[in-house]
Amino acid sequence: MKNIDPKTITIKRALCPFCSFGCEFGIIFNDFGIKGVEYVKDGNSNGRLCPRGSAAAMYLDHPRRSTMPLKSGKAVVWSKMAKELRKVVGSPKSVAVTFDRNVTPEEYAAIVGFCDSVGIGYTASTYFEPEHNLRPFLEKPFAPADLDKAKIAFVLGDIFNQAPMSSRAIIEWKMKDKKNELIAIDSLNTHTAGFASQFLRVNIGTEPLLLLALAQENLDGVDIAKVTGIDARVVKELSNKIKNSSKGVIFASLPFGHTYDPGLYAESLDRMHEFSGMKVVPFVEFAGYEGSQPFVSIMEMVKRKKIKNLINFGELFPFYYPQLAGSLKGLNIYATSTLKHTDHTLLPVPLSLEKEGTVVTTFGKRKLTGNIEPPSGAKSVEAILSMLSSGSSTGKMPHAVEKKIDVKERARRIAEITETKKKSFKLVGEKVAYNFLGFLEGEILKINPYDATELGIGADDIVTIKSKYDAADLPVRITEDVDQGLLAAPAETPAVRGLFEYEIDSELQAVNFIPTEVKICRKG
Amino acid sequence: MQKRIVLDLDLCCGCRSCEAACKAAFKGEARIRHGDIAGVAYLPLACKHCKQPLCLASCPVEAITKDDNTGLVTRSAMVCIGCKSCAFACPFGVIDAPLVRHISQKCSLCADRDEGPRCVAACSSGALQWLSDEEIEQHEVGMRMVSKDLFFRRKA
DSSP states (O other): OOOOOGGGOEEEEEEOOSSTTOOEEEEEEETTEEEEEEEOTTSTTTTOOOHHHHTHHHHHTOTTBOOSOEETTEEOOHHHHHHHHHHHHTSGGGEEEEEOTTOOHHHHHHHHHHHHHHTOOEEEEOOOOGGGGGGGGGGSOOOHHHHHHOSEEEEESOHHHHSGGGHHHHHHHHHHOTTOEEEEEESSOOHHHHTOSEEEEOOTTOHHHHHHHHTTOOOTTOOHHHHHOOOHHHHHHHHHHHTTOOOEEEEEOOOTTSOSOHHHHHHHHHHHHHHHOOEEEEOOSOBOOOOOOOSHHHHHHHHTTOOOEEEEESSSTTTTOGGGGGGGTTOEEEEEESBOOSSSEEEEOOOGGGOEEEEEETTEEEEEEOOSOOOTTOOOHHHHHHHHSSSOOOOOOOOOOOOOOOHHHHHHHHHHHHHSOOOSEEEEEEOOGGGGGGSSOOOOEEEOHHHHHHHTOOTTOEEEEEOSSOEEEEEEEEOTTSOTTEEEEEOOSHHHHTTSEEEEETTTTEEEEEOEEEEEEEOO | OOEEEEEOTTTOOOOOHHHHHHHHHTTTOOSSEEEEETTTEEEEEOOOOOSSOHHHHHOTTOOEEEOTTTOOEEEOTTTOOOOOHHHHHOTTOOSEEEEETTEEEOOOTTTTOTTOOHHHHHOSSSOEEEEEHHHHHHOOOSOOOOOOOTTTSOOO
C-alpha cells in the first residue's frame, strides 16, 4: 500500500470560471489526484468561495467528466473521430460551426481562422442564455469605489444566490450608512430582497417595464401600475429620486426562463443608465468571445436542408437546450463537452479551469492560469482544429452589431401577456449557485401554499411538471416566495431547462427562453 | 475550546456556500446544514461541541469522544455503526439523520485544516466567523440590522 507523504500535497491556483466575479482559489492535489479546494486569502474574493467554487474540485474529477469521444454514448478513439471530422469538413458548404460562452477569445479567433481557411461560411453563436444580453455592460468594469460613492443601489434578481460573492460588499455598503438605499426588483421573493430597504415585487416578466417607467420613458397605452403591480406613486417618487443622481449602481442578473423579453430587459437597463447616470453591473457566467451572430439563420439553413453537419465549440449546446432538438432534426451534431452525454457526437475538451486564455469578469479582463491539467483524453480546441486542417490561422473577431429595438411595441407585448388570463401555471427560471449543475443538490420546485393546498401537494412531495416539450419530476418546497399561479425552479440540469419554451426574436435574431405554461400534478 | 464558529445572522444571505464547502470537502457529508425560518431568516446549523454532549452520551460504541484540551467533539468513522443514536440525541438537530456511507455526519471543525473550518473560509458574506472567546467578547454580533423589511429580516 502506498503511504501518502504530506509533502507531496500541492496547491495549484486557478480562476473560478463559473460566474463573472472571477474568484481565485487553489486546487489541492495529492498522490492520488484531486483532494479538494483551498481558499486563497489574496484572491479577488479574499478566499471566500460560493457553492460553485467549492464544487470545482468535484467537477474536475466528476464521474460524468468526459474523457473519450462518444458517439451516441459509445466510446470512439480520437484517431477515428478525427478521420470522421476531416471527412465532414471536407464538404464545407454543408457544415455550420457554432460556439457558446465557454469559448475564450483566443479559441474563438482560432475557430474563425479555421472556418476561413477551409471555407466554412455558416458560423453562429449558441450562447442562448438570456444573460448574454447583459454582456455589453461588462465592457465598463466595476470597481468597488463605484459602490462606495453610491447612495442608492438597485438589485435585479437574486444576485446573492446567483453570485454570492457580491453579497459582502453590498451588505457592508448598506450597513455603513443608514441613508444608503438598496432597492430590490424581482417577481419572486428572494434572499437578496430580504436585505433590501424597499422590495418592488413585480408581476412576472415585467421588470423591463418598471425600469422604463423609472427612466420616465413614454410608453403610450401601457398602464404601468396595472401591468407591473407597482403603485404609480412609488414609481414616480423613486424616479424623481434617481434622476441625474449618477451616484448609484444597478446590479443586474437575468436567469434562464425568467423574463419574456431579454432584449428589452437589456435596453431598459441602458435607458435607466442614460436617465440616472447609474452604473449597470451585470452578473453573468464567464463570457469569452465578443462577437454575436444569429443562430436563427442556421436554423433556417437546416430547415432548407442546406446544412447537414454542425460542430459546436463550448460546453452548453446542444445538451442544455433539448427543446431545440425538433428544429435541428436530421442534423449530425458534433459538440465539444466537459461532461458525458449520450446524445450526438461528443468531443471531450478541457474545462475553463484547465485552459489558458482571457475571460471577461465583472472587474475587467482576467487571464486563466492553465495550471491544472485536463484529463488525458480531453483535447483543447486548438488541438482539435489542428487535427482537421494543416496549418493554423487566426480570424478576426466580429463586433456585435448594435440593433435598435421598438421599445414601445415590445412593452405593449409584455402588457398583453400579463393581461391574458392564466389558464395554467407559469414556470419561471431561477439561478441558484447551490444547485450548480445538480452536483450538490438537484433542483427543487417552489410552489405557493395556496396552490399546493388546492392541488393536494404536501411538503417534500414529488411532483410531475409537464410543458409542451417534456416532463420532469421534482421535489417541492411550499413557500410564499412565489405568487399564486407561479412555479419557480433553478434551471441547472437539462431535465429542467428542457421544459422551457423558446421564442425567436425576429428583431434581434435571437433565441429566447421564456416563462412557460406547465401542468403540475403529484407524481403517481 | 480555543476557537468557535460564530454566526452573525445579520449578514447571512442564505447562499449555502458553507454547506457546499463542507459537502465538497467531506465527499457528500453536509456537516453544516441550514434551517429556514420561513419569511424570517436562513440559519446555518453547525455542531456546538457541547460541554456535556448528549450525542457522546448516547453513542453505544463510543465512536464519539471529547478532547478535554480543545473541547472538540469528534466521531470516529471507523467505530461508528450508523445507529443514528447521536442524531436523535442531539438537542440542536445538527447531526443529520440520513447516513452518508453508513455513518453519521458529524462536524469536526475541520480539525485537519490549520486555518480553521472550511465553512467559515467559504462564507460569502462573512456571516460565519472563527473566533476565540476573547474575540467573541469584543465582537459585535446581532447588533446591526441590515434591512428595514419586517417581513424577512429583523426590523431596524
